[in-house]
Amino acid sequence: MATNPMHQFNVYRIGPEVKIAGIDISFTNSSLFMLLSAGAICIFLLLGTREKKLIPGKMQLVAEIFYNFIAKMISDTAGSKAKPYFPFIFSLFMFVLFCNMVGMFPYSFTVTSHIIVTLIMAMFIFVAVTVIGFIKHGFKYLKIFVPSGVPVLLLPLITIIEIISYLSRPVSLSVRLFANMMAGHTMLKVFGGFVISLGLLGGWLPLSFSVALTGLEILVAFLQAYVFAILTCIYLNDALNLHH
Amino acid sequence: MTNFNDFKTRLKIAKSNLKKTDEDSAKEASFLGNAFKLGTELVAAVAVGTIIGFILDSWFGTTPWLIVIFFFVGAAAGMLNVVRTAKRMQK
Numbered sequence: 001m002a003t004n005p006m007h008q009f010n011v012y013r014i015g016p017e018v019k020i021a022g023i024d025i026s027f028t029n030s031s032l033f034m035l036l037s038a039g040a041i042c043i044f045l046l047l048g049t050r051e052k053k054l055i056p057g058k059m060q061l062v063a064e065i066f067y068n069f070i071a072k073m074i075s076d077t078a079g080s081k082a083k084p085y086f087p088f089i090f091s092l093f094m095f096v097l098f099c100n101m102v103g104m105f106p107y108s109f110t111v112t113s114h115i116i117v118t119l120i121m122a123m124f125i126f127v128a129v130t131v132i133g134f135i136k137h138g139f140k141y142l143k144i145f146v147p148s149g150v151p152v153l154l155l156p157l158i159t160i161i162e163i164i165s166y167l168s169r170p171v172s173l174s175v176r177l178f179a180n181m182m183a184g185h186t187m188l189k190v191f192g193g194f195v196i197s198l199g200l201l202g203g204w205l206p207l208s209f210s211v212a213l214t215g216l217e218i219l220v221a222f223l224q225a226y227v228f229a230i231l232t233c234i235y236l237n238d239a240l241n242l243h244h
Numbered sequence: 245m246t247n248f249n250d251f252k253t254r255l256k257i258a259k260s261n262l263k264k265t266d267e268d269s270a271k272e273a274s275f276l277g278n279a280f281k282l283g284t285e286l287v288a289a290v291a292v293g294t295i296i297g298f299i300l301d302s303w304f305g306t307t308p309w310l311i312v313i314f315f316f317v318g319a320a321a322g323m324l325n326v327v328r329t330a331k332r333m334q335k
Contacts, residue, residue: 157317164293164314164321172288172325176281227281234332 005189009113009182030117033109037098045094066094073230078237085236092121093229100181100221104214112224113181115174122174125232133239143242173231177224184217285329286322293318 013026048063056064070090074082096112103110111117133141145162146155191213194206297314301307 160317161321161324164296164318165289165324167296168285168289168292168318168321168325171292172281172284175288176284179284231281 005186005193008109008185008189011114029109030111030114033102033111034099037095037102037111040102041094041098066090070229074233077230077233079241081240082233082236089229089232089236092125092232093225096121096177096228097222097225100225101218103181103185104218104221110181110185112177113185115178118174118178119170121228122170125173125235126170129232129235129239132236133242136240137242140242141239144238169231169235173228177228180220180224184213184220188213188217281329282326285325289322289325290315290318293321 011028011030013028014032015027017024018026044059045063048059051057051060053060067090070093071086074086074089078085099111102108103113130141133144137143145159145166147158147162150158188210191206191210195203195210198206293314293316294311296318297311300314301310304310
């Protein structure tokens with residue numbers, strides 16, 4: 001059981017089985033770690049904003065860095081029109097980041113290593129951005145599929161290509177996060193298994209790899225959260241500032 | 245108080261240096277993020293194109309043809325995605 005590198009991704013039920021209209025909505029280890037991440041974010045931000053000093057303490061400083069980081073990212077990529085969406089993008093970034101980071105603890109579960117979780121988030125963003133685009137521009141939003149300056153003969157083909165490109169957004173967004181997290185954690189587990197099977201004599205090499213990979217995984221955890229948030233900003237920018 | 249102006253300019257220089265390094269590190273992080281992005285951009289569009297072809301095929305009963313056509317259209321869309329991402333990286 002413990003040597004199977006994919007065992008860490010098992011989702012199992014905690015507590016009683018709950019079914020509503022044939023859909024299993026029982027509390028699982030995945031839900032537990034989602035709650036843990038959300039709770040950790042709340043505690044971290046509450047501690048950070050408890051004392052609002054002019055010269056910030058350590059917690060307040062870290063909270064302010066996160067705030068500035070996201071605020072700067074939004075204004076750089078999507079402009080001032082995207083200011084009202086700051087709370088959403090900030091929550092999204094913090095949730096993905098904390099889920100990734102909580103997954104780095106031994107014996108914990110990585111919520112974002114399941115494609116269903118990342119796909120639901122990506123689909124929500126995709127639908128929301130499309131709806132925002134239609135609300136802001138009406139049917140003019142469809143111009144995003146018709147680039148200007150294209151010969152009439154090529155227009156149907158280009159439009160189909162543009163539509164596929166648009167539809168591929170949630171897929172690439174979710175697959176990137178899921179694949180990165182799953183591959184990294186599987187690799188960590190495989191190298192961990194090598195340490196045990198090679199024993200005291202040969203186990204040092206995979207152990208050193210494991211240490212290096214842990215560092216890399218922490219970088220990837222941060223980077224993927226960042227990429228997820230910045231792509232949301234870019235999609236939002238396309239919807240808010242139509243420039244095709 | 246004779247050194248007051250001197251201190252002000254030193255503070256200004258320190259602040260501008262701080263700003264510069266901040267921007268540099270943010271840029272580097274986003275380059276790495278963009279590098280991770282390119283691969284999935286290409287694959288995702290090919291996958292979506294193929295799936296659309298598969299669905300249309302089963303609707304119209306034209307089995308291998310639309311899936312083949314939409315595979316190549318999806319590949320074109322993937323290249324378009326990659327070119328766009330690369331252009332955004334250069335900005």
